Amino acid sequence: MIHINITKPLHTADGTIDLRVNKEIHKGDFLTLFGKSGSGKTTLLRIIAGLETPKSGTITVDGEVWFDSEKKINLSPQKRNVGFVFQDYALFANMSVRQNLEFALADKSKSKKVDEILEIMEIQNLSNMKPQELSGGQKQRVAVARTLMTNPKMLLLDEPLSALDSAMRLKLQDELHAIHKRFGITSILVTHDISEVFRLCNRVFKISLGEITEDSTPSKVFSNQNISGKFKIVGEVLSIKKSDILYIVEVLANNEIVKVTGVQSDIKNLNIGDKILLSSKAFNPILTKI
Amino acid sequence: MDTEFLQTMLLTFKLASITTVLLLFIGIPLGYFLSQTSSRFKPIIEAIVSMPLVLPPSVLGFYLLLAFSPKNGFGAWLDTNFDLRLVFSFEGLVLASILFSLPFMVHPIQSGFSTLGKSLKEASFVLGKSRLQTLWFVLLPNIRPSLLTASVITFAHTVGEFGVVLMIGGNIAGETKVASIAIYDEVESLNYSLANQYAFTLFVISFAILLFVYAVNKSMMRSEFR
Numbered sequence: 001m002i003h004i005n006i007t008k009p010l011h012t013a014d015g016t017i018d019l020r021v022n023k024e025i026h027k028g029d030f031l032t033l034f035g036k037s038g039s040g041k042t043t044l045l046r047i048i049a050g051l052e053t054p055k056s057g058t059i060t061v062d063g064e065v066w067f068d069s070e071k072k073i074n075l076s077p078q079k080r081n082v083g084f085v086f087q088d089y090a091l092f093a094n095m096s097v098r099q100n101l102e103f104a105l106a107d108k109s110k111s112k113k114v115d116e117i118l119e120i121m122e123i124q125n126l127s128n129m130k131p132q133e134l135s136g137g138q139k140q141r142v143a144v145a146r147t148l149m150t151n152p153k154m155l156l157l158d159e160p161l162s163a164l165d166s167a168m169r170l171k172l173q174d175e176l177h178a179i180h181k182r183f184g185i186t187s188i189l190v191t192h193d194i195s196e197v198f199r200l201c202n203r204v205f206k207i208s209l210g211e212i213t214e215d216s217t218p219s220k221v222f223s224n225q226n227i228s229g230k231f232k233i234v235g236e237v238l239s240i241k242k243s244d245i246l247y248i249v250e251v252l253a254n255n256e257i258v259k260v261t262g263v264q265s266d267i268k269n270l271n272i273g274d275k276i277l278l279s280s281k282a283f284n285p286i287l288t289k290i
Numbered sequence: 291m292d293t294e295f296l297q298t299m300l301l302t303f304k305l306a307s308i309t310t311v312l313l314l315f316i317g318i319p320l321g322y323f324l325s326q327t328s329s330r331f332k333p334i335i336e337a338i339v340s341m342p343l344v345l346p347p348s349v350l351g352f353y354l355l356l357a358f359s360p361k362n363g364f365g366a367w368l369d370t371n372f373d374l375r376l377v378f379s380f381e382g383l384v385l386a387s388i389l390f391s392l393p394f395m396v397h398p399i400q401s402g403f404s405t406l407g408k409s410l411k412e413a414s415f416v417l418g419k420s421r422l423q424t425l426w427f428v429l430l431p432n433i434r435p436s437l438l439t440a441s442v443i444t445f446a447h448t449v450g451e452f453g454v455v456l457m458i459g460g461n462i463a464g465e466t467k468v469a470s471i472a473i474y475d476e477v478e479s480l481n482y483s484l485a486n487q488y489a490f491t492l493f494v495i496s497f498a499i500l501l502f503v504y505a506v507n508k509s510m511m512r513s514e515f516r
Binding site: 086 | 409414420434
């Protein structure tokens with residue numbers, strides 16, 4: 001159980017706002033921090049890791065105080081034992097993949113663990129390569145593998161898939177899901193990608209201007225509850241074209257472009273790039289095994 | 291080749307080697323500090339470190355001469371308490387060279403550290419590694435080209451220094467007479483062939499040093515960014 005009750009001033013493009021969080025995160029949760037850039041998602045992640053210090057408040061993890069502004073307790077990142085996957089992966093260029101993993105070991109005699117993790121992540125074949133020889137997806141796997149070396153209490157993922165193409169992203173989403181299931185590590189993911197949230201997480205904090213405005217399951221946070229749709233897909237608006245009295249909206253959903261018709265009132269608040277929910281209840285989706 | 295020539299060249303390289311090694315120990319912590327700090331004193335420290343770049347060497351030499359002179363407070367204190375006389379001595383030359391070559395060591399190291407992403411250091415901290423372990427195993431190995439450049443430029447610059455050395459070292463054979471002084475000395479006494487011997491040696495060695503740096507740096511870059 002993680003209890004966070006903190007405030008921290010954030011300097012954003014729109015001036016200074018206060019990041020305020022007062023939440024409990026349960027053991028084994030896969031939580032998403034979702035919100036626009038500058039809303040405080042990454043800062044919250046960094047505060048949990050000890051890389052930034054809140055102005056006031058407390059952080060307790062499994063009964064252990066990590067931060068308490070009144071008692072002047074602030075555990076260093078070294079002592080928190082969290083796994084942090086950085087957006088740029090932060091692999092050490094002077095070490096091979098194997099050495100990157102070995103470096104994370106506190107006790108060098110336990111090098112068997114390196115082989116174990118290399119195998120779980122299916123990166124044995126990369127073991128002697130240097131980070132700069134790896135592709136983006138491979139780097140990401142190595143970065144996750146390295147965090148697992150210390151048996152972390154928590155896995156903090158700062159937009160770990162944002163630099164990858166969508167096919168690689170889907171594959172790595174599955175892998176993150178499998179790791180979460182296998183190790184049962186409480187995980188917190190920062191992302192802008194709604195489909196990622198649906199695939200991975202059981203809980204979402206929607207953050208806006210430093211405040212957590214919603215806290216629920218992905219389907220509750222992202223679905224309009226008035227729709228009793230039988231089937232829903234999240235997509236992104238690619239274009240809006242007028243055709244007689246109707247509008248044709250091209251939507252990118254699950255890597256496919258779907259054309260949807262809409263009337264004036266549907267497209268009134270719609271802009272290119274918006275995330276939308278496609279839902280249908282009049283038709284029965286047809287199941288076909290492929 | 292006469293013994294005085296050899297003695298002078300050896301002294302020159304001894305001075306440059308000692309200066310470079312000592313400056314590495316000063317330059318790494320100072321460069322690291324400057325690359326990380328956001329203290330309001332940072333511009334002041336940076337300005338002091340860079341002063342030798344813009345000051346005529348004779349200015350620095352003049353003030354060092356005053357400071358180290360046994361007739362003045364600091365010099366007298368060193369003389370009575372440590373029996374250390376920094377004027378017209380090899381130890382004084384080392385100290386003056388360290389001050390004068392400081393920016394040549396600190397600047398490349400500082401910019402090397404600055405180009406490393408913040409996440410590298412943070413990743414190491416999160417993995418439970420101390421500041422010192424992070425510096426030694428992660429940060430320093432990743433700025434190897436900067437360390438090499440800094441050391442070699444410092445070395446070469448110390449070999450070539452004239453003004454400071456003349457002001458506080460003078461021209462004592464085997465103690466403070468380095469190659470650049472010797473050239474001046476030989477020209478003064480119209481001994482052009484010996485001056486040429488010194489000058490040409492410095493010319494060739496400087497070129498060889500720079501060639502070495504650029505060649506090694508290129509191959510380092512290649513192996514790291516294949």
